[in-house]
Amino acid sequence: MILTVTLNPAIDKILYLKDFHLHKLHRLEDGDMSLISPGGKGVNIALNLKRLGNEVITSGFVSGNAGHMLCDALQQEGITTSFIFTPGFTRTNLAILDRNNETLTEINDFGEHIGQDDIDFFLEHFETLLNRIDLLIFAGSLPFGVNEEILKAMVEMARTKSIKTMVHALPKYTQSLLEASPFLIVPDMRSHYKLLGNPVDGIDQYLETGKKILEQSPFTEWAIFINRIENVVAVSRHQSYVIRPKNLKIVNMLGYGDAYFAGFVHAYLQNWPEITILQYASACGLTNVEDLYKEIRDAQAIENNLYRIEVEEVG
Amino acid sequence: MKLVRDFIIKDISSVTENSPVRRVIKNMRLHRVSIMPVVNKLGEYIGCISEEDILEAAVPDYMKKIYNTSFMANIDQIIAHLTQILDDKAIALTDVNYPYVTPDDSLEYAADILYRTKGNMLPVLESKKLVGLITLIQILSVSIE
Numbered sequence: 001m002i003l004t005v006t007l008n009p010a011i012d013k014i015l016y017l018k019d020f021h022l023h024k025l026h027r028l029e030d031g032d033m034s035l036i037s038p039g040g041k042g043v044n045i046a047l048n049l050k051r052l053g054n055e056v057i058t059s060g061f062v063s064g065n066a067g068h069m070l071c072d073a074l075q076q077e078g079i080t081t082s083f084i085f086t087p088g089f090t091r092t093n094l095a096i097l098d099r100n101n102e103t104l105t106e107i108n109d110f111g112e113h114i115g116q117d118d119i120d121f122f123l124e125h126f127e128t129l130l131n132r133i134d135l136l137i138f139a140g141s142l143p144f145g146v147n148e149e150i151l152k153a154m155v156e157m158a159r160t161k162s163i164k165t166m167v168h169a170l171p172k173y174t175q176s177l178l179e180a181s182p183f184l185i186v187p188d189m190r191s192h193y194k195l196l197g198n199p200v201d202g203i204d205q206y207l208e209t210g211k212k213i214l215e216q217s218p219f220t221e222w223a224i225f226i227n228r229i230e231n232v233v234a235v236s237r238h239q240s241y242v243i244r245p246k247n248l249k250i251v252n253m254l255g256y257g258d259a260y261f262a263g264f265v266h267a268y269l270q271n272w273p274e275i276t277i278l279q280y281a282s283a284c285g286l287t288n289v290e291d292l293y294k295e296i297r298d299a300q301a302i303e304n305n306l307y308r309i310e311v312e313e314v315g
Numbered sequence: 316m317k318l319v320r321d322f323i324i325k326d327i328s329s330v331t332e333n334s335p336v337r338r339v340i341k342n343m344r345l346h347r348v349s350i351m352p353v354v355n356k357l358g359e360y361i362g363c364i365s366e367e368d369i370l371e372a373a374v375p376d377y378m379k380k381i382y383n384t385s386f387m388a389n390i391d392q393i394i395a396h397l398t399q400i401l402d403d404k405a406i407a408l409t410d411v412n413y414p415y416v417t418p419d420d421s422l423e424y425a426a427d428i429l430y431r432t433k434g435n436m437l438p439v440l441e442s443k444k445l446v447g448l449i450t451l452i453q454i455l456s457v458s459i460e
Binding site: 057063068071075078079080081082083084085086087117121124125127128129130131132 | 324325326327328329331333334338342345346347354355356357358359444446447
């Protein structure tokens, strides 16, 4: 059983338009599409993991009608929910995919402020969940009122039960993560070009930074930079890799990172060799970006795309 | 035969035995439920707390003694008494004999329990683990699906 924690989940409102312009009224018409789905990184990863055949519990903070809607939608997908309800409203994240101009515009709302009493109860509840899971995933941002200490607390509580933690979160949390030292760190580098105070862009800098992460974080076995789908850089304790998909035809980048991450988790749980894990994870990312939806809908397509992933061993 | 596992609501929200009563009330209000499962530190199911259990604890003993005569319960006194037990641990109010079902039980069995107990929700357990809930309205909804 996998537990994904999303402290700042959202309702995703995704609009697929043919021609999006600023300062213009858009009325959806034939060929356009409007989707509402549960969102937030950990939630998206849970949805992908379920599609890949895993049993998943998902937890975090939700509020109000949107929080109930989020839980209902996840349960309908076969995911077990265990959220803490707090006062207020779960946020809405808006994505506009312009299919003619091939642009993606995203606006992620603030989350609700979380009180200390709810944080304390979350950790109390989290502790009870640890006895029924094999793997912990933390992904996404921290809501107002919740500081980075919670990351350390969760990773350490999981470690005392011999449960590995895999993290996909913003680079600003990396310093805390180095102290917490989870099994896997995947910094969410979208719109970010600095990590640990240094500029990070390009294969060499990713490799160097990945090695630094492993040096400074004793329990971390993997650091992976996935934001450049054409050159994913993975650093493990044994080897570094650059992973490249062939003949990439991007339709929609929305959800790519979450699909990749879920693919890595799924493949890791199969006890496959490192190269096979990376191939499968990139095939999940590739399958996701070549489809309209934010989560993988056709798991068979992943198998069909495996041959398109080249894994190069470097340094 | 229709089984509980086909109608289960996969939500395992719960309080722990050490959660204060104020947390139980808060969770019930925000989760919009009238019954809250209680688990121990290991995540094992212990029992449930219902709104009725809390109300029962909130009514002062002297009120209960005269309840069947002509006394109308004073809400201010009930709330004042409830305020005094808000920091008590959930385990104090937990009904450890609250009925439950397993995923392999029949829907008829779940419906029978709910009918006899006049309840509206049953926890679903696998071994000692809470795996979800089955509600009366879900069972009734079978008729319209």
